[in-house]
Amino acid sequence: MVLTIKDLPKDKYVMPGNAACPGCPENLGLKFVGMALGEKAILTIPAGCTSVIQGLLPGSGLKFPIINVPFASSDAVAAGVSVAKKLIGEDAVVIAWAGDGGTADIGFATLSGAAERNDNIIHICVDNEAYMNTGIQRSSQTPLGAWTTTTWKGKKERKKDLPMIMLMHKIPYVATASVAYPLDFIEKLRKAASIKGFKYIHLHAPCPVGWRFDPMKTVSVAKLAVETGMWILFEAINGKVVISPPSKPYVDKTKRKPIKEYLSIQGRFRNITEEILKDLERQVDENWETLLKFT
Amino acid sequence: MGLVLTTLTGNYAVSYAVKLSRVKVVSAYPITPQTTIVEKIAQLIEDGEMDAEMIRVESEHSALAAAYGAASAGVRAFTATSSHGLLYMHEMLWWVAGSRIPLVMAVATRTIGPPWNIWTDHSDLMDQRDTGWLIAMAENNQEVLDETIKMFKITEDPRVYLPGIVGLDAFILTHTSEPVDIPTQEVVDQFLPDRRQPYVFKAGDPLIMGNIPKDLELNMRMREDIDKAMERAKKVIDEVDFEWGKLTGRRYGGLTECYRCEDAKHFIIGMGAWVGDMREAVDKLRSKYGVKVGLIKIRYVRPFPREDLIKWLSNASSAVVFDRSFSPGSGGHLFLETVAHASVAGVRTPIKNCLAGIAGVDVTYEDIVDVVLKSISEVEEVGTFKEFIEWYYRGGR
Structure with missing residues (x-):
């Protein structure tokens, strides 16, 4: 059964005029969460961009029940x-x-604690690859070479492979998603909701402000990440990895677009050297190789 | 009613109180000397004696976070910790109080490192004074049990709606067995109504807690309301104490208890397990030395028993506040608050601070007798104290 836009509920969970920046990928992600699970969802949200996107107390621009929580506590509160x-x-x-x-x-x-306990929650990591809410500082999810306000000459370390780390927690469900592929994300959310235990979904979310691209290009940038193979869409039920349809063509390396196409439209990679470009290309191959071992 | 007493450690007294209070979710991370509280609860749950779920979290920060999540979602929740664990969850304490979610926590009061030290003082507990939690401190294991049950009722009273801590001294209470009356489930059910809380998160109900305020004054009013709730809690604590007294015959006296105060000229002020030694000191000072000494036992640090202290101290000749915690560069916590409130109320009684028992150093009733005798003679000679804050070591400095 293939999900189409027609199958999705019309209820809106993200209200117009909320406090998101133009072209915000988190706003997109939240809309899709609403479409997938709206009437059943209770969200815990730690400090971050979505703390702001909600809009101002006592009002709210989001129609979910939301418990805002301290930074390092969202999974524990959700478990409770x-x-x-x-x-x-x-x-x-x-x-x-x-x-x-x-x-x-x-x-x-x-x-990690909640995953190991197999608490019955869904964790969605909305990954904009830096600490955007505090003003674009590097995170462990910032890719090698990217400019941030704490790595002016480009980040020297590579992106930590979190979906793989979560896979190694042997939880019932791990998936990656992208704001450019809403139906894929929504299907994964619904599947996750039907499974008991800890579910992890890592949502790739290109940020126009932090990545330095035109706010109208959020979806195109997200798409290019998938088409270049830099972001791989997959899901794993009980540890068995299945590459998701949007990423399937790129199992074949020759079908992948050159990563330069993805990097060159982002200001944050403006100053990368040929050497870093090579390193990033090597990382893409490596990540595919590693992941395919679990299929 | 024939009273059957059971021998219980302070920690087990907490465990049984939690069971009797029909707590639904317990979440905790082990730390000495708290650990046996949740070990016992885990056993009670696994043996089917207690109908609750346990979340065995990976840190204290998550312990309070998970309990908070459960409580926000509509069930009675509990956690327990101590010392560094309490400091690690400090951020969450603010969050729970600011959310106005009733929740109860036991704190086995313990020294803060370095160096690592598992013995009692009150530094960990007193570090939480500004968070907006009610803070009670017990003298013995019976009071530990009673106050834990009562704390659920107090925190869930709509006039209060704040979380609450019950403190018990490391080892002196936590690991020491005393005869305790465990009330029957019927008595506790009669006393403790179903859970009440200001709001509950439910799917389909777009309630949001904690997003950024549009109006900073609204935010300030939310903080002020915590202060007002603390004031209202004073009456609630009294009422609950009275009600529990009617059911069990045990009344403790609200925020403070005053021991042999009626004709007292000099006062000892303290809280926690060493209040037991202070009682003996009072008896000794009266019987052997003929001085009219009374004891003000602080049962609640928050709300602070301002009115009680002013009442007892206004006509006194002197007082010594014994503190097991202090603020370096200032003074003992109880002392500072006592003198601040006494001073603004126009009380001129000389009040001295004795810093003792810090880092778990043992203090006996004889030490207390010594300190009080010296301070009384100083006041009688000079009319006041030369030094208002004194570090006490047995045998002098």
């Missing part, structure tokens, strides 16, 4: 909510919606 709802007998899908900092860095111990 999930257990309480089970005890009460209420049908709810509890989602920890966190950025790359709240997931991979300051939030990592909490994430």
Whole structure:
């Protein structure tokens, strides 16, 4: 069964006029979460861009129940909510919606703990590859060579492979997604919601402000990440990796677009050397190789 | 009613209180000397004696976060910690209080490092004074059990809606067995109503807590309301104490208890397990030395018992505040607050601070007798104290 736009609910969970920047990928992601699980979702959100996107108290630009929580706590709070709802007998899908900092860095111990306990929640890492809310500082998810306000000459380290780390937690469901492929993301969200235990979805979210590209190009940049093979869409049920349809053609290396196409439209890679470009290309091959071993 | 007493450590007294309070979610990370509280609870749950879920988290920060999540979602939740664990979850304490989510935590009060030290002082507990939690401190294991049950009722009272801590001294209470009356489930059910809380997160109900304020004054009013709730809590604590007293015969006296105060001229002020030694000191000072000494036992640090202290101290000749925690560069925590409130109320009684028992150093009733005798003679000679803050070591400095 293939999901089409016609199958999606019309209810809006992201209101116009909220506080997101033009071209914000998180806003897109939240819309898709609404379409996938809207009426059942309860979100815990740590510090990050979505703290701002919601708009100002006592109002809100998002139609979800949301518990804003301290940075390193979103999965633990979500675990508590999930257990309480089970005890009460209420049908709810509890989602920890966190950025790359709240997931991979300051939030990592909490994430890993909840995953190991197999708490019945979905963690969505909305990955804009730097600490955007505080003004574009590098994170463990920033790629090699990228300019940030704490790596003026380009980041010297490579991106930590978080989906793989989560796969190694042997949780029932791990997936990657992209804001450029809403139907793929929505299907994964619904699948995740149908599985009991800890589910991890890593959502690639190109940020026009932090990556230095035209805000109208968010989706094109996200698409190029997939088409160049720099971002691989897959899902893994009980550890068995299946490459998702949008990424399938790029299993074949020759079908991938040159990564230069992806890098050159982003200001953050403006000053990378030939050497770093080679290194990034090598990383793409490596990441594919590693991932395909689990298919 | 024939009273059957059970021998319980302070920690097990907490565990049984949590069970009797029909807590639904317990979340905790082990730390000495708290650990046996949650070990016991885990056992009670696994043996089917307690109908609850346990979330065995990976840190104290997550312990309070998970308990907060459960409580926000509508069930009674509990956690326990100590010392560095409490400091590690400090950020979450602010968040829970600011969210106005009732929740109860036991704190086995313990020294903060370095060096690593598992013995009691009150530094960890007193570090939480500004968070917006109610903070009670128990003297013995019976009070530990009673206050834990009562704390659920107090925190879930709509006039309060704040989280609460019950403190018990490391080892002196946590690991020491005493005879305790465990009330029946019927008594506790009669006393403790179903959970009440200001709001509950539910799917389909777009309630948002904690996003950025449009109006900073609104934010300030939210903080002020915590202060007002603390004021309202004073009455609630009294009422709950009275009600529990009617059911069990045990009344403790609200925010403070005053021991042999009626004709007292000189006062000892303190809180926690060493209040037991202070009682003995009072008896000794009266019987052997003929001085009219009374003891003000602080049961609640938050809300602070301002009115009680002013009442007792206004006609006193002197007072000594014993502190097991202090602020370097200033003074003992209880002392500072006592003198601040006494001073603005126009109380002129000389009040001295004795910093003792820090880092778990043992203090006996004889030490307390010594300190009080010296301070009384100083006041009687000079009319005041030469030094208002004194570090006490047995045998002098």
